[in-house]
Amino acid sequence: MRAIVYSATGTPDVLRLVERDLPQPGPGEVRVRILVSGVNPTDWKSRAGSRPGEALAFPEVVPNQDGAGTVDAVGAGVERLDVGDRVWTAIAAYGLASGGTAQDYTVLPAERVYPLPDSASFDLGATLGVPAMTAHRALTVAEDGPRRLSPGALAGRVVLVAGGAGAVGHAAIELARWAGATVITTVSGAEKGALASAAGAHHIVNYRDTDAARAIRALAPDGVNLVVEVAPAQNAALNAAVIRTRGSIAVYATTGEPLTLDIRAQMTLNVRYQFQLLYTLGQDLLDAAAADIGAAIDDGALRVGVEAGLPLHRFPLERTADAHAAVEAGVVGKVLIDVAP
Template sequence: MKAITYEEFGPAADVLSITEMPVPSPAPGEVLVRVHASGINPSDVKLRGGARPGAVMAYPLVIPHSDGAGVIEAVGQGVDAARVGQRVWIWNGQWQRAFGTGAEYIALPSEQAVWLPEGTSFAEGACLGIPALTAWYALFGDGPIEGKTVLVTGGAGTVGRYACQMAALGGARVTTTVSSEEKAAHSGASDWINYRTDDVTEAVLDMTQGAGVDRIVEVDFAANQAASLALIRPGGTIASYASASQMRPELDFYGFMFKNIRLDMLIVYQLDAATRRKGEAQLNQWLDQGALSHAVVPAGGLEDAVAAHQLVEAGQKLGTVVLEV
């Protein structure tokens, strides 16, 4: 099979290559998936670039990408043979594993290949594992949000766009922050604030008649901490999945404490099994109903991996970069 591989950290053009490798065999409890689409997330390109402090190659050779979608072609011992032929979406394909979805085939634990409804394309399925599940967990990780007011920062991002949709589907009032009218339209939220031209705190307080919000889905904890503290209601939740502007921000502990705030620092890779099953079921219900829209950025095939990684790194795309396999 053809696979995208790298043997050392570095720029995409220097370390990525297309390699011929044997098709893997599913071990007990595993399935073999013929990959049709491989999603590329910022975490994938950061990992390949060695961006984490003290990063070392965990494996001598890596096939990148955690998200993907395809069809089960074989099953290992202990897996129901009826799953052969099933369309699936994949999560954690390359989390603590050497070989991810950037190849024609992947063998992985059966629970990591989730039924994909017929109305959802493989390219759309390749957007679910990290962006969509992160959005779901940030919103519903501690219960229903019906009747709540939710602020999604960065609503044009891959997680933010899903969060805007899911908050509305969950019965919440949703407001988002964006940097342009184009990104506002992309987010799909009817209430939005241009953080480049408007005072976000003032605008949200005006929208909520001074009450603030019950929950914040946060794309950059450090950059937005002051606004978050001003806007979150007592007893509210800030669910943050990144803090790129400052990886070790100084926390205004007493400010949050005296509002009895819950701070959720979340990473979707570490979801416990029971919570993940709830998320998968909810996502698939919405998919089956045609309730979610997806922002797929087509980027070619496996041979276009270098350009695709560079596209993600440039940060200008609107949606998830996907390779067709």
């Protein structure tokens, strides 16, 4: 079988195609035939490391956390999944040398593999892990909000999604809209605004050509209940200006710049900042997210493609390095790797 591996951190050039023996699942594991692999910023950041040439925890690592395909073999003790099931993966590469989805087959703990509804394409399945689970967590951290998502769960609430044209932003818009929220999103231009609108955002605010705080307050005079935040340092002042009393700001990414907060302003409003990282979220929250994501798929709430606000960019397995480079360069949309024809 074919696999993409790297032996040290660095540029996309460290990725290489190798041939490996077909792995066998052990107890509690399943083998998945990967059809489509998804590439996220976390994948290239793990590959790049803190510096080129940095030593890895394993001699070789297979990249990419997200993917979709079919169960090919089942280890002892696995009851939730059967051979032939359509599935998607979550945090496939985390802590594993050979778990990543940039290969023909991967063996994973069964708890990292979830059923993919028949109504969903494998393309959609390959976009669910990091983006949709991150978005689900962001939408369920508010002190006064729901812990699970379903139609009506966010009714009467205003959600601000920073960067609505990104993969997580796209998923957050779709899930928040499905759950009944009024969704506002900020974007940097008309093209991204059109994508966020296609995803289902009710209101688009271009922060480059308007006073974003004033525009958002005009749309939500009482302030927003929840912010799904991709750039906390840059947006700290904006968030302070638009958040309502006991509102929450869910931070899932950073540009690396220090976050400076006006503590008194946050205290006065009883604002909650919730930082999140998918890898240490806990299995119970991952399972809850997967269940709600499956329900949203059944309702037709999660979609991919330019008409849904998430353009797809495709690469064959042997061009995984180019796929990583595209994500690293900030391509708008979702980068997918066609592992199988």
